[in-house]
Amino acid sequence: MNNLSVELTKTPKAKPADESKLGFGQIFSDHMLLVKYSKGKGWHDAKITPYQPIELWPAASVLHYSQSIFEGMKAYRAVDGTLRMFRPEENFKRLANSCRRMCIPEMDQQFQMESLVELLKVDQDWIPKSEGTSLYIRPFIIACKNFLGVHPADDYLYMVILSPSGAYYAEGLNPVKIYVEPGYVRAVRGGTGEVKTGANYAQSLKAQEEAEEQGYTQVLWLDGVERKYIEEVGAMNVFFVIDDEIVTPQLTGSILPGITRKSAVELLKHWGYKVSERRLSIDELEEAAKTGRLKEAFGTGTAAVVSPIGQLKYGDDVFTVNDGKIGEISQKLYDNLTGIQYGKVEDPFGWSYIIK
């Protein structure tokens, strides 16, 4: 690409020796991508540089008013030796939507894709090789203007960093325990719940911390108005198998439209399951659990992949799902989604993007 400069590191780091201990988001590759924006000039000065700290003015708007957005995607080493991504154009579309909601200037999506591919080629040896591992890709944009007024900034930075990762949860594919949050809320319609902005996650930390103190892995959020309808989990969308219906909350504006969610709905429908995107109250879910009609529960997300839920706590009630074991549908979805991502099974929808 002639509008992208490349400065390679003179001190490459050692790759992780034991890929079984990668965890999530702890190690970073040798390089990153950086593109600047300033009013009048637009997006410019794109470069791949060694992974290093960045300079910011203390008044940079992102530090005070959280004008920032991000994405999460992965690069996989497929069984045929190719390097792949999963529906990456969906992530750049969602980033553009986040730009519009957060008053951040949009970038050319083709440029984002091409520059990401260049970065991945530079750091391709950082894509881990072991089963269940991948290179987590974090594109993000922050507002950098040296100004304390509450106003969209004139200067921004777009960056992409890469992190070789394993399972997001320590549980791996073992079912996680989820705490249904009765008090704090994550988002309301008209707010920023449906975009990927840092502020959504900052305000979720308190509930997450309290859930962890009680031995739960993540929070299941209820709607912000009635605190009655199920929305999503901290870092994933959520599905419940009730009798022969697979239910996931409909996208109302306060839920992140997950790319794994969308893919799961498409795959499950393709296999002939009855899938409903509808409102689901916590009371209906509890009733289904008590009467033995709640067969399975699982979350979906880029980092979390397909994560079975083995236990839910709501107030004083604790209910176990499928005896705390992974269910048949969750397992089938996990096997097929990861099968497509790693090129092990047929890709009926053409979701794999092969890096050439």
Ligand code: PLP
């Ligand atoms: N919901 C939230 C709040 C998330 O942070 C994520 C992760 O990106 C998801 C859902 C799942 O989205 P996706 O499948 O696009 O990764």
Ligand code: COI
């Ligand atoms: C992802 O799954 O990519 C996410 O962004 C989840 C996360 C906040 C770690």
